Amino acid sequence: MANQYDPNQQQPNQGYPPLGQQPQYQQPQQQQPIYQQPPYQQDQQPLYPAPNYPPPTSNSLLDQLKQINIGIIAAGALFIMLCLIGACVIFLGLIRGNPVPPPAPVTAATATFGLPVGTAQIVVTPIPAVPTFDPSVVNTYINPYANAQLSTMTQLFIDVLNPQTGQFERKAQLLGGNLDPFAVAFNIAGPVSAPNANCPERVRLTAVRADNTQAVFGVCLDNVNQAIVLRSADVTDLNGGDLQMGPYFIDVLATYLPAEYRQLLGVN
Known part of the structure; x- marks a missing residue:
C-alpha cells in the first residue's frame, strides 16, 4: 500500500526548529549603493566636474519690442472698454x-420785444391801401403768401385797435421761429368776396420782407361768419375784395x- 498518514508516527520537522527553540533567521547582507560618489582627486575636487554653462543673455531690442507691444495692447483694451462704457x-x-x-x-408775452407784459405801445401803423373793387374776383381763391411774396418775410408786427381810445396798439413783433405759424396761416388759399362795409378793421398786420x-x-x-378777412393792395390779385x-x-x-x-x- 502507498504511504498513509499515521497520526501516531512522528513526522520530520522539515526545516523547523525543535519544539521550544527560537528559529534562527539569516541576516540579509548589506547591499552596496547603486550610485556611488564620484571619485575625487587629492585636492578633493571631483575628477568630472559639472559643466559650467554661461548665464542666459537677453536680447534687449526684443525685450523692448515685447514691452511696447504689451503696452499697446493694454492701451487698446482700455480704450475699447471705455468706449463700451460710454x-x-x-x-x-x-x-x-x-x-x-x-x-x-407762441404767446403775446413771449413774442413781444421791448414791451413789458400787460402793457401796450401806441403806434402809427401804415394804412393798408385798398384799390377799387373788381367784381370779377368774387368766388375766386387767392393764396396771400404767394401773391404778396411773403416767402422772404423776416418780421411781422401785430397792432390791435383799442376800442376805448380808438388807437392801434402794438401787441407783438415776431421774428425767427415765431413767424412759422403765420407763414403757414398765410399760405392757405381763401375765397374772395365783395367788401363788407359793416366789418371794420380791428387788427393790422405789417410783414417786413428781406429787402425791407x-x-x-x-x-x-367777422362776427357773423366768425371768420378773419384780409384786405390789402399788396395782394395784387385781390383787386379791392375781401x-x-x-x-x-x-x-x-x-x-x-x-x-x-x-x-x-x-x-374762448
Whole structure:
C-alpha cells in the first residue's frame, strides 16, 4: 500500500526548529549603493566636474519690442472698454431719460420785444391801401403768401385797435421761429368776396420782407361768419375784395387778441 498518514508516527520537522527553540533567521547582507560618489582627486575636487554653462543673455531690442507691444495692447483694451462704457451710458440715458418737452406755444408775452407784459405801445401803423373793387374776383381763391411774396418775410408786427381810445396798439413783433405759424396761416388759399362795409378793421398786420419792403394787411373780425378777412393792395390779385381766411388763421391770431375780440370769432 502507498504511504498513509499515521497520526501516531512522528513526522520530520522539515526545516523547523525543535519544539521550544527560537528559529534562527539569516541576516540579509548589506547591499552596496547603486550610485556611488564620484571619485575625487587629492585636492578633493571631483575628477568630472559639472559643466559650467554661461548665464542666459537677453536680447534687449526684443525685450523692448515685447514691452511696447504689451503696452499697446493694454492701451487698446482700455480704450475699447471705455468706449463700451460710454456707449452703455448714452444708451441708458436715451432709454431712461426724460422726454424732450414740446416747444412752448407762441404767446403775446413771449413774442413781444421791448414791451413789458400787460402793457401796450401806441403806434402809427401804415394804412393798408385798398384799390377799387373788381367784381370779377368774387368766388375766386387767392393764396396771400404767394401773391404778396411773403416767402422772404423776416418780421411781422401785430397792432390791435383799442376800442376805448380808438388807437392801434402794438401787441407783438415776431421774428425767427415765431413767424412759422403765420407763414403757414398765410399760405392757405381763401375765397374772395365783395367788401363788407359793416366789418371794420380791428387788427393790422405789417410783414417786413428781406429787402425791407412791407406788405400791410387790414384784418376784419367777422362776427357773423366768425371768420378773419384780409384786405390789402399788396395782394395784387385781390383787386379791392375781401379775402376770407380759414380756421387755422383764427387760431394763430387769437393768441394776440383781447377777450372781447376773441368772442367775435367764437374763441374762448
